[in-house]
Amino acid sequence: MKRLNTKLKVGLAQIAPLWLDKEGTTKKMLSFVSEAADKGCDLVAFGEALLPGYPFWVELTNGAKFESKVQKEIFAHYAMQAVSIAAGDLAVFCQLAKQKKIMIILGIIERAEDRGGHSLYCALVNISHEGIISYVHRKVMPTYEERLVWASGDGHGLQVSKLGAFTVGALNCWENWMPLIRSTLYAQGEDLHIALWPGNIRNTEEITRFIAKESRSFVLSVSGLLNKSDISLQLPHADLILANSPEQLANGGSCLAGPDGEWMIAPVLGEEVLLVAEIDHSRVFEERQNFDPSGHYSRPDIVQLSVNRERQQLIHFKD
Numbered sequence: 001m002k003r004l005n006t007k008l009k010v011g012l013a014q015i016a017p018l019w020l021d022k023e024g025t026t027k028k029m030l031s032f033v034s035e036a037a038d039k040g041c042d043l044v045a046f047g048e049a050l051l052p053g054y055p056f057w058v059e060l061t062n063g064a065k066f067e068s069k070v071q072k073e074i075f076a077h078y079a080m081q082a083v084s085i086a087a088g089d090l091a092v093f094c095q096l097a098k099q100k101k102i103m104i105i106l107g108i109i110e111r112a113e114d115r116g117g118h119s120l121y122c123a124l125v126n127i128s129h130e131g132i133i134s135y136v137h138r139k140v141m142p143t144y145e146e147r148l149v150w151a152s153g154d155g156h157g158l159q160v161s162k163l164g165a166f167t168v169g170a171l172n173c174w175e176n177w178m179p180l181i182r183s184t185l186y187a188q189g190e191d192l193h194i195a196l197w198p199g200n201i202r203n204t205e206e207i208t209r210f211i212a213k214e215s216r217s218f219v220l221s222v223s224g225l226l227n228k229s230d231i232s233l234q235l236p237h238a239d240l241i242l243a244n245s246p247e248q249l250a251n252g253g254s255c256l257a258g259p260d261g262e263w264m265i266a267p268v269l270g271e272e273v274l275l276v277a278e279i280d281h282s283r284v285f286e287e288r289q290n291f292d293p294s295g296h297y298s299r300p301d302i303v304q305l306s307v308n309r310e311r312q313q314l315i316h317f318k319d
Contacts, residue, residue, distance in 0.1 A: 047224030098131025199250030213261030
C-alpha cells in the first residue's frame with residue numbers, strides 16, 4: 001500500500017524589524033525566507049505587523065491626544081512606510097517564494113488602495129510556494145490603542161489554503177481569542193493554525209496550547225522582537241519615544257504546539273532566531289479520532305455560523 005507524504009517542515013522567524021523602515025525590514029525578512037528554504041522548510045511565518053513594525057509609540061507618546069502634531073507626524077511617516085500591494089511592494093517576496101518553493105505568511109501594515117489609499121490595516125498575507133498571493137486578511141478588530149492607528153478590517157481574508165497534506169489558516173494577535181473567528185477557519189478544514197503576534201510571551205504561552213487542544217490542530221505562534229536600542233534616532237519624535245520606552249518592547253515568545261496541546265517548541269524569549277520543526281499530519285487524525293469540532297463532534301442541525309467574506313468597499317461603480 002502506497003503511503004502518502006504526511007510531513008511538513010515549518011519555520012518560525014522570530015526577528016526584530018528595522019522599525020518603521022519598509023526597505024530595510026524587507027531585506028531582513030527576505031534573508032530569513034532564504035535561510036528557511038535552505039533548511040528545507042515548506043513554510044515560513046513572521047510576526048504581526050512586522051513590515052514595517054508595530055505602533056509601539058502610541059502608548060508611549062499620549063497617542064489619544066486629539067489634533068496632536070506629534071501623532072500626525074509619526075502617523076504620516078508610518079503611512080509612507082506601509083505596504084502598498086497594488087504598487088508591488090510584495091513582489092520580491094512572491095519572486096523568492098516561487099524561486100525557493102516555500103509558502104510565506106507575513107504580517108504587514110497595509111495601505112489599502114481599495115479603501116482610498118491613506119488608511120492603514122493590520123494585515124497578514126499568504127503567499128503560496130508558487131509565488132502567488134493567495135489572500136490578504138485584514139485584522140477584523142484592532143485591539144485597544146491600535147484603534148488609534150489601524151482601521152477595522154473585514155471577513156474577506158478568513159480563508160485557508162492547502163500545503164501538502166495540511167490545510168493552513170492564520171489570524172492576527174487577539175483575533176485568536178475570538179471563538180467565532182477561529183471557528184470560521186476550523187470549519188474550512190484548518191489543521192495547521194498560524195497565530196501572528198507583535199511579540200510577548202504573555203500572548204502565546206497559554207492560548208497556543210489551548211487552540212491546539214480545542215481544534216486538534218498544530219498551532220504555530222510566531223512573534224516579533226523589539227528593543228529600545230532598535231529605535232532609530234532618525235524617526236520623527238524619536239527623542240519622545242525613547243524617553244518613555246522600556247528597554248524591551250517585545251520579547252518574542254514564538255512556539256509550536258501539537259494537536260494534543262503539548263509543546264513541540266516551548267516559547268522562546270528574547271532571541272532572534274529561525275525555529276524549525278517537522279510536523280506530521282497523521283497526528284491530526286490521531287487526535288481527531290475522539291474530537292473534531294467541525295466534523296463528527298459538530299451539530300450543524302442545531303448551530304451554524306454565517307460569515308460575510310465580501311471585501312468591504314465604499315463605492316461600487318456601474319459603468
